[in-house]
Amino acid sequence: MQLILSEEVIRARLRALGGQISGDYRGKTPVVIGILKGAFIFVADLVRQLSVEVEVDFIRVASYGDATSSSGRCTISKPAEIPLAGRDVLLVEDIVDTGNTLDFLRETLAAAGAASVRTCVFIDKAERRCRQVAIDYAAFTVEGGFLVGYGLDRAERQRHLPAVYALAGEEAE
Numbered sequence: 775m776q777l778i779l780s781e782e783v784i785r786a787r788l789r790a791l792g793g794q795i796s797g798d799y800r801g802k803t804p805v806v807i808g809i810l811k812g813a814f815i816f817v818a819d820l821v822r823q824l825s826v827e828v829e830v831d832f833i834r835v836a837s838y839g840d841a842t843s844s845s846g847r848c849t850i851s852k853p854a855e856i857p858l859a860g861r862d863v864l865l866v867e868d869i870v871d872t873g874n875t876l877d878f879l880r881e882t883l884a885a886a887g888a889a890s891v892r893t894c895v896f897i898d899k900a901e902r903r904c905r906q907v908a909i910d911y912a913a914f915t916v917e918g919g920f921l922v923g924y925g926l927d928r929a930e931r932q933r934h935l936p937a938v939y940a941l942a943g944e945e946a947e
């Protein structure tokens with residue numbers, strides 16, 4: 775495993791990102807929606823850097839693909855519980871890779887009548903993007919590799935690591 779983002783680097787970046795997001799939502803009360811499970815740590819750290827009031831909710835998406843990437847077919851297996859009609863929604867995702875998951879959610883929430891939908895991702899992995907989904911906030915851009923830690927898993931393990939690591943070739947399989 776190779777260290778990609780240390781705890782210190784993550785902390786400093788989230789402080790800056792929280793300031794930026796707070797400025798953009800000044801006077802509003804957005805609904806921050808974390809996408810389970812990967813975003814749980816990012817959401818917890820990000821909302822503590824915000825100076826605007828927010829409501830927090832989570833959704834869970836089932837996507838049909840293999841273990842390490844998603845396909846275009848997604849369904850919401852746990853919807854948001856806060857009514858979203860007329861609300862400013864900030865969708866928070868762990869990592870955007872192909873873009874399939876985020877693209878699907880953006881459209882679904884806009885169709886649910888949200889006043890605005892913005893996306894915030896912990897890691898923008900541009901390497902395999904196949905849908906040009908708009909990303910409003912990205913904490914980090916990483917070239918490639920399979921990443922674990924800070925909520926990101928490989929087969930449900932390693933989410934608990936406080937920093938982000940890339941798996942070496944054989945570990946990633």
Ligand code: IMP
Pocket residue numbers: 812842843844845867868869870871872873874875876899919920921922926927928
């Ligand atoms: P997308 O729909 O291909 O953009 O898929 C994004 C989802 O795939 C993320 O929410 C992750 O759950 C998973 N994913 C993509 N790349 C990685 C990675 O490097 N490590 C762990 N999970 C990943």
Ligand code: MG
Pocket residue numbers: 809810811812813868869
């Ligand atoms: Mg995920």
